[in-house]
Amino acid sequence: MRPDDPGAWLFSRTTGGIRFGLERTEALLAGAGNPHRRFRALHVGGTNGKGSVSALCESVLRAAHPELRIGLYTSPHLVSFTERIRIDGRPISVQALADAEARLRPEVERLGATFFEATTALAFLCFAEADVDLAIVEVGLGGRLDSTNVIEPMATAVTNVALDHVEYLGDTPEQIAWEKGGIFKPGVPAVIGETAPGPLDVLRRRADEAGAPRVEVDADAVSDVRVSLEGTRFRLSSDYWGEREVRIPLIGAHQARNAAVAAELLAALPEDVRPSWEAVEAGFAAVRWVGRMQVERQRGATWIFDVAHNPAGVAALTASLDSIDLPRPVVLIAAVLLDKEWDAMLPPLLARADAAILTVADSAPAERRWDPEQAARSLDAPIPVRVIPSLADALMRAETLAPYGTLLVTGSVHTVGDALGILQIPVV
Structure with missing residues (x-):
């Protein structure tokens, strides 16, 4: 990253590395007036696919609610830091980012916050200052102690579990599932996309222990998958949506699974923001998620x-x-x-x-x-x-x-x- 790139100071001035725990993130947000309490949110975790699910949900909610401001927080970025924080489908402006940075920077440096802790607080402050109504928040790493886990979401999802970041999360799928299930909250619907028995059992227990109503995306939720260079078509079987023919511009059978998870996460939202199927179709058709096939x-x-x-x-x-x-x-x-x-x-x-x-x-x-x-x-x-x-x-x-x-x-x-x-x- 060049010194003049937006967000460059985060790379050069924070302590770096990964230090789990929510205390520093909570302190940063408290010092800024708890901006994460000023918008409603969806929380999406998992080893792979969480970015695609987040992008699908964001596209649908923009189609369903043009009168609302929709935020999207994902990581990492591909080219510009501003891609991480999007409002109404557009990266945050450099000026808005600079204003939020100026407000948070003294506390970031005083606390020795890590890059991701500071970035997460920055995203939530940008959302609040822009009067975002709904935000889709992607988990950075793990779940239980990830900086994003300070939010109180309307619904959560774990897409799947695979071996990655074993030095931090554990070296078995079950250990990693336990960490990822840490985003489940009392009374908040928990959508589970994993189907392998071991990690699935762990995620079920985590949801039950948290008092989170479970919604499972079974292996047979997706069928008749057809993949081409133009996108993916499949048949969705859902207790809420029924039997539906679905088309998405994202390529791959795994993207059909991601779309099924996104559909169930959207169905789990409160009635006042839950989209119609027509909005789901429109949002799915319009989604763009760069760098994934x-x-x-x-x-x-x-x-x-x-x-x-x-x-x-x-x-x-x-x-x-x-x-x-x-x-x-x-x-x-x-x-x-x-x-x-x-x-x-x-x-x-x-x-x-x-x-x-x-x-x-x-x-x-x-x-x-x-x-x-x-x-x-x-x-x-x-x-x-x-x-x-x-x-x-x-x-x-x-x-x-x-x-x-x-x-x-x-x-x-x-x-x-x-x-x-x-x-x-x-x-x-």
């Missing part, structure tokens, strides 16, 4: 951008790739962070490509940058693998390898965000 066509080539950064994300990505007839050849451009399981992530991707380029994302923190040369040496790749450390050069080389084929950019949020910036593809 995002397809762009440039100069004859088909580009696919996906932020898959763990084995579960790669499994969803490869399932989507397998369901589409892609223009050949397929060239993989991958940059993974050092602390991720790149040795498990890359083989399934290499098996579906005709050539690969391993590279480094420019915005990746220095201490988390992987060594693509080492990765290339370690892989028993069935295809040619090149190492080009410069992402810009890697993208240029990929175009020459597949001028009318498919170029798949993946491995991390940093990778996709940097690539979109280099190729000048807008994110909003």
Whole structure:
């Protein structure tokens, strides 16, 4: 991040790292007049898909309530920090962000708040100052002790549970489910998208212990899934919505599951803000969630951008790739962070490509940058693998390898965000 980018001071002046606990976030918000009490909210957690569910809900609520101001808080961003805080579908203005920063900065520095604690307080202050009526808030990491867990939502959801951030959340799906179920609140509907017995049982217990009414999205809630480069169609079976034919522009069978979770979360809202099915259809059709099986066509080539950064994300990505007839050849451009399981992530991707380029994302923190040369040496790749450390050069080389084929950019949020910036593809 450049020093003049919005939010740059958060990266340079906070203590950094991850320190669980809600005390600092609560203190920051108390000092600003508790802005998180001035809007109603939905709270969305899970290992994968929580951003897509949040985006789907936000799009529907804007379609259902044009008279209301709708906020969306997600993380991380792809290109600009302002993407994290959106109001009525648009990133927060630089001036509004600067005003909120000026108000919070003394307390951020006094408390030694972490980046995410400060960012969360900043988002809630921006929402309150803009008179947001409803906000969809995505959990950052875990749930129980995540900074966002200070809100009192109308409804919550956990999309799924997979192994990720094991150093913080535990090394079994059940341990991770216990942390994620920490967002469930007394009397607040808890939508559960997980279907695997172990973590599902944990989430059920967490909801029951919290006194949260459970809504489960069963495995058979989604059927007849049809995936193309234009989006996904499927049949939804819901106790509330009934049997519905659904179309979303998001690509992949996993996005059908995400849409089903979003539909049940919207159905769980209080009657005064619960959307009609017509609004659900309109909002689903209009949703845009960049970097998730995002397809762009440039100069004859088909580009696919996906932020898959763990084995579960790669499994969803490869399932989507397998369901589409892609223009050949397929060239993989991958940059993974050092602390991720790149040795498990890359083989399934290499098996579906005709050539690969391993590279480094420019915005990746220095201490988390992987060594693509080492990765290339370690892989028993069935295809040619090149190492080009410069992402810009890697993208240029990929175009020459597949001028009318498919170029798949993946491995991390940093990778996709940097690539979109280099190729000048807008994110909003």
